[in-house]
Amino acid sequence: MKAFNYFAQKGEPRIGVKMNGREYNFTYLWQIYKDFKGAHQIPGLNFLQVMVEMDYFSQENFEEVMSTIQEFRSLNDLVIREDYRLDVPIPRPQKILCIGRNYIAHAKEWKSSVPKEPLFFSKLQSALLPHNGHIVLPAGIGRVDHEVELAVVMGKTASHVSEENVFEFVAGYTIAIDVTARDMQGAAIKKGYPWTLSKSLDTFLPMGPYLIPADAVKDPHNLNLKLTVNGETRQEANTGEMVFKIPCLISHISRYITLQPGDIICTGTPEGTLPIKNGDHIEATIEGMGVLRNKVVEH
Numbered sequence: 001m002k003a004f005n006y007f008a009q010k011g012e013p014r015i016g017v018k019m020n021g022r023e024y025n026f027t028y029l030w031q032i033y034k035d036f037k038g039a040h041q042i043p044g045l046n047f048l049q050v051m052v053e054m055d056y057f058s059q060e061n062f063e064e065v066m067s068t069i070q071e072f073r074s075l076n077d078l079v080i081r082e083d084y085r086l087d088v089p090i091p092r093p094q095k096i097l098c099i100g101r102n103y104i105a106h107a108k109e110w111k112s113s114v115p116k117e118p119l120f121f122s123k124l125q126s127a128l129l130p131h132n133g134h135i136v137l138p139a140g141i142g143r144v145d146h147e148v149e150l151a152v153v154m155g156k157t158a159s160h161v162s163e164e165n166v167f168e169f170v171a172g173y174t175i176a177i178d179v180t181a182r183d184m185q186g187a188a189i190k191k192g193y194p195w196t197l198s199k200s201l202d203t204f205l206p207m208g209p210y211l212i213p214a215d216a217v218k219d220p221h222n223l224n225l226k227l228t229v230n231g232e233t234r235q236e237a238n239t240g241e242m243v244f245k246i247p248c249l250i251s252h253i254s255r256y257i258t259l260q261p262g263d264i265i266c267t268g269t270p271e272g273t274l275p276i277k278n279g280d281h282i283e284a285t286i287e288g289m290g291v292l293r294n295k296v297v298e299h
């Protein structure tokens with residue numbers, strides 16, 4: 001089961017759900033369900049982020065809505081038949097936190113050590129880019145690399161969470177590419193400056209296409225992830241290879257920063273981070289999460 005945000009033909013935002021190979025207009029499904037059930041507290045659901053913030057985003061809830069409706073009408077006329085444009089799963093997260101050097105082989109390829117505790121930085125919300133969007137390289141930016149990562153979306157407010165309880169606070173998972181202006185980052189590090197800019201250029205955070213509910217993912221630490229450029233495999237690994245796993249990452253962050261529903265944590269990239277150039281077609285996949293496609297263009 002996969003959920004997504006999309007813009008219908010007239011530009012209205014909608015939630016879509018993909019189940020058994022068919023895509024349904026969940027915003028419409030929800031209206032029918034709400035009317036059938038009588039008064040309900042949740043207003044119109046047009047964005048996955050609203051579902052996440054209401055703590056309502058789960059496979060169980062999607063299935064409950066669909067099976068309830070199926071009892072009295074066919075779902076056939078609720079299949080999405082129009083062309084649509086995808087949006088990122090969470091367009092306005094309060095925070096996007098990323099982990100550096102969280103796969104041993106990736107740390108080694110940059111001749112870096114693995115940090116003793118998780119190394120965090122942040123990317124700006126304005127860098128988010130949906131499926132099929134163009135990664136824009138400004139002229140003269142130098143080397144820019146791809147980094148495929150598993151992104152975790154928080155579902156509940158989390159402060160001082162212990163490692164054992166972390167998954168109660170997770171809403172779901174998606175695919176992210178932590179695009180990095182490597183030359184710019186290197187120059188900043190050399191001077192002892194922060195590297196925010198090199199990580200947060202516009203379009204430097206492709207994400208999606210789907211948000212997978214946490215209860216639909218058996219083990220987030222046993223997922224194959226892969227990135228290809230023009231069909232050639234550049235990165236291939238398993239999320240089980242992370243040095244600091246999701247319980248450690250969330251528990252650690254939540255000691256210092258209160259995480260909110262919709263906040264995103266990018267969990268680091270495996271080895272094989274290589275440059276991208278004008279005209280490249282990038283495909284990032286994580287097992288069971290679809291394919292995130294983006295093209296690279298030069299400004």
Ligand code: MG
Binds near residue numbers: 099100147149178268
């Ligand atoms: Mg990264």
